[in-house]
Amino acid sequence: xxxxxxxxxxxxxxxTQAVREFTFTPCSGHLPAFSPGSHxxxxxxxxxxxxxxxxxxxxxxxxxxxYRIAVRLQEHSRGGSRFLHREVQVGDTLQLSAxxxxxxxxxxASLHILIAGGIGITPxxxxxxxxxxxxxxxELHYVYRQGQSDAYxxxxxxxxxTRLHTYPQRPDLNRILRERPLGSHVYSCGPQPLLxxxxxxxxxxxxxxxxxxxxxxxxxxxxxxxxLNLLRSARQxxxxxxxxxxxxxxxxxxxxxxxxxxxxxxxxxVRHSGGVIEHRDSFLSPAEQAxxxxxxxxxxxxxxxxxx
Amino acid sequence: xxxxxxxxxxxxxxxSFRNSPAxxxxxxxxxxxxxxxxxVNIEPATSRDPGSIYHCAFDIDEHYRSEMAERAQVLDKxxxxxxxxxHMQVAAWDALQLLMESLAGDYPQWxxxxxxxxxxxxxxxxxxxxxxxxxxxxxxxxCEPLEFIGRQVQGDFALLDQRDNDLFMDxxxxxxxxxxxxxxxxxxxxxxxHSPVPMAHQMGIFERALKxxxxxxxxxxxxxxxxxxxxxxRLDSSPETFHEWGADRGRITADxxxxxxxxxVELQVMLRLPRSNAVMFSIRTYxxxxxxxxxxxxxxxxxxxxxxxxPEPIADYKGMTRYRQTLVEWLAQFxxxx
Amino acid sequence: MxxxxxxxxxxxxxxxRYxxxxxxxxxxxxxxxxxxxAASAPFVCELEPxxxxxxxxxxxxxxxxxxxxxxxxxxxxxxxxxxxxxxxIHGLARDAGLEEQEIDLSHTLSGPRQVYxxxxxxxxxxxxxxxxxxxxxxxxxxxxxHFSRRLGAYIGVCRNPDQPYAGAxx
Numbered sequence: 072x073x074x075x076x077x078x079x080x081x082x083x084x085x086x087t088q089a090v091r092e093f094t095f096t097p098c099s100g101h102l103p104a105f106s107p108g109s110h111x112x113x114x115x116x117x118x119x120x121x122x123x124x125x126x127x128x129x130x131x132x133x134x135x136x137x138y139r140i141a142v143r144l145q146e147h148s149r150g151g152s153r154f155l156h157r158e159v160q161v162g163d164t165l166q167l168s169a170x171x172x173x174x175x176x177x178x179x180a181s182l183h184i185l186i187a188g189g190i191g192i193t194p195x196x197x198x199x200x201x202x203x204x205x206x207x208x209x210e211l212h213y214v215y216r217q218g219q220s221d222a223y224x225x226x227x228x229x230x231x232x233t234r235l236h237t238y239p240q241r242p243d244l245n246r247i248l249r250e251r252p253l254g255s256h257v258y259s260c261g262p263q264p265l266l267x268x269x270x271x272x273x274x275x276x277x278x279x280x281x282x283x284x285x286x287x288x289x290x291x292x293x294x295x296x297x298x299l300n301l302l303r304s305a306r307q308x309x310x311x312x313x314x315x316x317x318x319x320x321x322x323x324x325x326x327x328x329x330x331x332x333x334x335x336x337x338x339x340x341v342r343h344s345g346g347v348i349e350h351r352d353s354f355l356s357p358a359e360q361a362x363x364x365x366x367x368x369x370x371x372x373x374x375x376x377x378x379x
Numbered sequence: 380x381x382x383x384x385x386x387x388x389x390x391x392x393x394x395s396f397r398n399s400p401a402x403x404x405x406x407x408x409x410x411x412x413x414x415x416x417x418x419v420n421i422e423p424a425t426s427r428d429p430g431s432i433y434h435c436a437f438d439i440d441e442h443y444r445s446e447m448a449e450r451a452q453v454l455d456k457x458x459x460x461x462x463x464x465x466h467m468q469v470a471a472w473d474a475l476q477l478l479m480e481s482l483a484g485d486y487p488q489w490x491x492x493x494x495x496x497x498x499x500x501x502x503x504x505x506x507x508x509x510x511x512x513x514x515x516x517x518x519x520x521x522c523e524p525l526e527f528i529g530r531q532v533q534g535d536f537a538l539l540d541q542r543d544n545d546l547f548m549d550x551x552x553x554x555x556x557x558x559x560x561x562x563x564x565x566x567x568x569x570x571x572x573h574s575p576v577p578m579a580h581q582m583g584i585f586e587r588a589l590k591x592x593x594x595x596x597x598x599x600x601x602x603x604x605x606x607x608x609x610x611x612x613r614l615d616s617s618p619e620t621f622h623e624w625g626a627d628r629g630r631i632t633a634d635x636x637x638x639x640x641x642x643x644v645e646l647q648v649m650l651r652l653p654r655s656n657a658v659m660f661s662i663r664t665y666x667x668x669x670x671x672x673x674x675x676x677x678x679x680x681x682x683x684x685x686x687x688x689x690p691e692p693i694a695d696y697k698g699m700t701r702y703r704q705t706l707v708e709w710l711a712q713f714x715x716x717x
Numbered sequence: 718m719x720x721x722x723x724x725x726x727x728x729x730x731x732x733x734r735y736x737x738x739x740x741x742x743x744x745x746x747x748x749x750x751x752x753x754x755a756a757s758a759p760f761v762c763e764l765e766p767x768x769x770x771x772x773x774x775x776x777x778x779x780x781x782x783x784x785x786x787x788x789x790x791x792x793x794x795x796x797x798x799x800x801x802x803x804x805x806i807h808g809l810a811r812d813a814g815l816e817e818q819e820i821d822l823s824h825t826l827s828g829p830r831q832v833y834x835x836x837x838x839x840x841x842x843x844x845x846x847x848x849x850x851x852x853x854x855x856x857x858x859x860x861x862x863h864f865s866r867r868l869g870a871y872i873g874v875c876r877n878p879d880q881p882y883a884g885a886x887x
Contacts (some may be wrong), residue, residue, distance in 0.1 A: 073598045103597055104476075104653035132553055133655055175656045178466040178540050201654075205469065208749055224564075251790045254814030276747035277791030279818050281543050338594070459838055470831050566867030567731060574731035575863055605771050616837040622856050625878025 075114060075166040076102065078138070083161055086141055086222035090190065091156050092129070096137045100165060105170035107132050107197040108286070111140070112168035113152050119313045120322055123334045124151040124290060127193040127260075128170060129223075131200035138167070143190040149293050149313045171330045173262060174260070174286035176201070181254030183209040184247065185271055188261020189214055189220035195260065196223060199231065211249055214238040214265070241265060244272040245285060258284045289333035291315035291354070291368045298374035300345065301325075316366035316375070323378060327366060334368035341366050347378030381441050381489075381505065384620070388445040391452075396612035397677075398511035398671050402441055406667050407432055407644050408675070409604040413684040415693075417579050421591060423649050424600035432601070432646060435485035437478060437532055437546075438663060443505060446533045446614070453615050454555035459562040460554050461526050463538075468658035469551040470538045472515055475524040477652060477659065478532055503531050523705075525552055525630075533662035537561070539592075541656055546592060548572055555614040555664050557607045558621070558642060558698065577692040592619075592649055592658055605662075607697045608706075609643045612666045629704035636709040637670035640702070642682070669710075679713025686710065725842025731864045733800075735824040739764070742821070744793030748784060750806050751825075758823045764795070774804070781806070785813035794820045799828025801842050817866070831870035832860050840870055848876060850883030857878025857883040 078095035080216045086092050095102075103257045105128055110338040112123045130139035137202050159165070174194055176183065185195045188201055192213060202209045211231060215221040217239065227235050229312060236242070248269075250258060257278070265283045299308040299319060310319040318340055329339040334352030349372070350364035366370075388395045398406070432438045453460055464470050481499055483492035497514045505585075508531065512519040520527045529536060529552035538550035546569045553561040554635035564572040569589045578584060584692040595601065609616050610627035630640055646663040686699075687707045694703055711717040737761050745769040751757050753871075756770060761769070770780055788794075794815055796806045803822045810820055832849065839853030843884040847860050851873065858873030865872070875881045 073596070105597070106654050108656075160532035169596070169598055170653075172656050175541065177542050177543070178469075178655075178657075249789075249791075250815065251789055253785070253790060253792070255790050274743060277743055277793075279743065279816065280818055281818055282790060400828050420822075560872070562838065563833055563835060563868065565865075567865065568732040571866075572731070574729055575861075618872070622836055622875035622878055622881035625875060625881075629879055656782075711879050 073169045074109075075168055078102075078165055080159060080161050080163045080165065081137065081144065083159070087219055089144045090141050090336045091144070092141045092222075092367055093155070093159070094130075095140075095165070095167065096136065102135055102138055103169050104135055105132055105197075106172050106175055107201040108174035108176060108194050109170035109172040109197070110174075110194075111138065111170050111286055111333075113140070113151075113155070114166040114168070115154050117150055117154055117313075119150075119311060121316060122149055122151045122314075122319060123152075123168070123321075125287075125330075126199070127174075129193050131198035132197055133200065133204060138170075139196075141190065141193050141196075143220070151290075152293040162319065171329055173336050174258070176258075177256045177284065178281075179254075180256035181205060181208060181335065184251070184255060184258070185209060185211045185258040186244075186247070186261075186265070187211065187213045187215075188259075188265040189215055190222065190342055191259070191261025191265070191286075191288065192245060193224055193260070199227075203230075209254045210234045210236065212236045212238065212242060214261070228252055241268065244268055245276070248272055248276050248278065251325075255344060256282045256284065258286075260286045260288070263287055263289075264281075285336055287333070287353070289330065289331075289335060289368070291318075291334075292351070292372045294349070295372060297346075297370060297372045300374055300376040302376055304379055310370070315368065316364075316370060320366060320379070321350065327379070328337065329367055332367045334365045337365070339365055340369050342378035343371075343375060344378065346371040346374050356378075381439065381443050385441065385444050387448050387616075388442070390445070390449045390612055390614040391525040394611050394613070396442070396445065396568035398667055399441055403667065403671050403674060405431055405440075406665055406672075406675075407604055407646060408642075408672075408678050408681075409606045409644050410681050410685050414688050415685045417584050421588070421601045421603045421649075424650070428692060432663075432665070433602075434646075436481040437485070437488070437534065437661070439482070439533060440484055440522075441527040443533060447506060447530065449614055450554045452528060454526070457460070457619060460617075461529070461552045462561055462565050462656060463523060463525055464565065467540060467655075467657070468517075470540065470652055470655035471523065471550060472656045472657055473657065474536065474538060474710050475528045476514070476652075480526045482532065524716065534661050536662075537658055537660040538652070539658040541658060542604065544593065545569055546589065546658055553617075553662075554618050554664075556607075557609070557645065557664075558616055558618055560618045562619070575696070578618050578690070579702040588646060589675055595649060595651040597651045597653045602646060602648045602669060605645040605647055607643050608699050609641045609666065612641055612668065614664060614666070624713070627699045628698060630703055631705050633705055633709060636702075636706055638668055640669045640706055641666045642669065642672055669706075673713055678713065679710055683688065683710035683714040685716065723829050732862060733804075733864055734824065735803075736795065737822060739793075739795065739817050742793045742819070744819070745791040745819075746788070746793070747781065748788060748792055748794045750781065750784075750794065752802040753826070755823045756798040756802075756848070758795075758825050759796075761795070761837050765815070767834045772798070784809060785815075788813070788815075792819065795823065796820065796824045797823045799826040800824065800830035801828060801869075802826075804831060807866070808869050817856050831866065832858065832873040833860060833868050833870040834873050836875065840868060843873075849873065855884055857881065 077098040081096040082094040110125045110127045115122045126140040142155045144156045327339050330336045337354045349370045350360045352370040479492050482490040489505050493500040501510045524615040535553040540549040551561045644665045648661045753773045758855050772779040776812040796803045798867045807868035832843040834851040841852050843849045857876050859876035
């Protein structure tokens, strides 16, 4: 895995009362280029241990001078967003993992239909910059709560005009998806119920799965502390209540490959062999879960044995 | 040591191509054991061994001017060797950027890149090219971006579009293939374009390789070696010209093996292109005649054993059926055990 | 089938796969294009609702253009006929924006297939036999078990480089 990037917070602003935008510039050298839909992991040095949260890059991929992310404050979480909202100031330095893309544009689509719910707007900010440059056909459907989760709406209205459709509550997805020209693809990002509804409606209208893309924002949730037994390295570790299993491994110097931090992408898969596992991922099948777990979100008790 | 006045040798007609002793020493002999078996033999493409082919991201060697002259000849005679499907424009510019940055970074004495926003200035002192252009605007270049940079770097390039959990060969510049056709394979998925390779499919090789490549991350290139044999130092051993060179395989005798038969090794590098999310697949070909090869200790012996024991389907696929026996018999003299 | 035949077919990943019956696509509109009345597959009557085009009709080209131009996502295309016909329609359908998964081909007529001569680039109709002389450059071609969906053709490569041309007899 590549070395983390050192960045400086060069600007911050509140986009809504709950969403704070950060602009990062490199401490030295250049920021790596990225494709629209990419995310970075921000390493957050909390008192209880380092958390890593994944955030979509909202900035224009063609502008390599800075990265931008927008963070919604989550009250019931492990404290990562709270840290970003309350502790991080302009001038601070942070570590980021290099961009990775689990939500890329479909290059042969002739119409990109983007459906964003609340903070799910973030990857689409990078999308529209790239789509405009490529002179591609697209439209953006943005459902948000006025003043709360309507980040970027003014900017979008100016830039997109009639290509932007806004909704105060979930729109009629049937109307958005029916009778679309061949070559259309739909992308959705936001709360899980919205993603499920888009998939359901697309399916009902006969859309094949290959035309339907989505990104779920999921992250580790807190739980009970538990013990870890690493079989191959003969080590015992403790996973704290606010810490994910993956973060406990990282704190101990073990680097398991990982990308999404949310149990979706399958990268951090590890074999387990002891303990009662609490699977919280959306990647493994039940049969696979008998043998493997995703340490970025899953937990266990009283002591979980891992093939590491 | 390459200079702008280095002689241009040929890979056709009189086949004047030769390796210097330095080139022979740095040749990537691919066999680590006495037998050859398929594997997903991929390793991180990290820089190592200064002076070796692994030191720089895209290796420029003493044959640079010869190879670029050969590429120009192939493209001028047959434009089908270059193809970029319409949706691959972003990937093509991505590739141009990556190659220009690599060459200027690794070989500043020959390649210079200056940038002011989207206004770029590129100089190639080996080929006497001085080009101002606007990044992203193909009309500001004498030809499309992949062709423009492809005519200045050794090796073939394929750009693979990643979609539907698969890779599609949707662009490329391929003038030195070991018997595959970009014009025909363009648009195919990973398993489709590997369709002709014997035995590997049942072994699950391509399943694993595809999964690995789908997961490539920017800044983390990987590489592997591939090998075959070629008669004469012919870079363009394409299906397109097979009717011209195929008969050479029937003309190998015990007397001419050493000078006619060449080991052909491909250094394949795979990497994620950052802005398009496409995968670049570069194929850098190194040729060595057997008479040059056997000057290196141990190589003749090892090659003898590999070729002697190679499974027949693989030997057939690599095109050596007609002369394999003559070749193995000739190589036996370098094997103490035979 | 024997193990070796299984193995042989397993590695021919590029070869086309034809359907005798629809795979149960989740489509809302069914588009049927047949080369002729004789080419119709039995399952056509099960497809409801369906728009059906027959290439024997004099106005076929325009109707096909209209069909593909007005089709929307949620459509599934079924093509029936010989190989050359099916892949020609497949190409037009892809150009119109249909994905591979939205197109089923049923090989219901024997007839020519397309071969791509790798030497001169000519796409030409050919019989199912494994050999032909290229109409463009006269090289005697071996038609290989390697297929391009983009071109809708099999690859033809010089069969005997010692005597590449069909016309030569010495």
